[in-house]
Amino acid sequence: MKLSEIIQKYNIKVFTPSLLKDKQITYGFCSDLMSDALMILNSVKNQRILDESILITGLATNQSIRTAEMLDVEIVLIVRGKVVSQKVIDLALESNILLLGTHLTMFNISGNLFKDGIKGISYNEQW
Numbered sequence: 001m002k003l004s005e006i007i008q009k010y011n012i013k014v015f016t017p018s019l020l021k022d023k024q025i026t027y028g029f030c031s032d033l034m035s036d037a038l039m040i041l042n043s044v045k046n047q048r049i050l051d052e053s054i055l056i057t058g059l060a061t062n063q064s065i066r067t068a069e070m071l072d073v074e075i076v077l078i079v080r081g082k083v084v085s086q087k088v089i090d091l092a093l094e095s096n097i098l099l100l101g102t103h104l105t106m107f108n109i110s111g112n113l114f115k116d117g118i119k120g121i122s123y124n125e126q127w
Contacts, residue, residue: 001025001116003075007100009116010109012077015089015099025075026052028113029121030106032059034067047072053121054113056106060084062091069095079106 004022006012014020027049031037037055054075057064060082068076074097078084081103092099102109114120 001113001118006113006116010102010104010112013101015084015101016092016097019093019096019098021098023074024052025054025113025118027121028054028056028110028118030056030110032057032106034059034063037067037071049121054118056110058082058106060088062088064088065091065095065097065099068097074098075100077102077109079104079109 001024002022003020003025006025007014029037034057037057050072051074053073054077055064055068055071055073056077056079058079060078064076064078065088068074076092076097077100079102082101084099084101089099104112
């Protein structure tokens with residue numbers, strides 16, 4: 001699904017519009033714990049998956065931007081209508097991370113995106 005379609009369909013706020021480019025989104029991952037995001041997304045060996053991914057989180061702090069930066073994920077979506085400080089927006093701009101926001105809960109936006117064909121990213125280690 002094209003990013004522009006997601007933004008329009010779900011009334012997504014764009015905090016860093018100068019970084020907006022219409023790219024394909026094929027994968028998504030949700031976490032409020034950036035250590036979990038690091039563990040799971042570091043297990044991804046295919047760069048194309050990361051290039052076409054969106055990190056969905058309720059963590060509206062520098063930590064979510066730094067995590068995306070370390071993982072080469074270019075898009076972070078903040079959920080639950082969280083207020084994003086100018087400091088976080090500035091860091092996203094500096095880090096070349098497209099920062100988005102929605103009033104939807106993590107569960108609802110994830111379910112909607114899944115219904116639209118966005119695949120989840122799973123940890124590759126076997127139990």
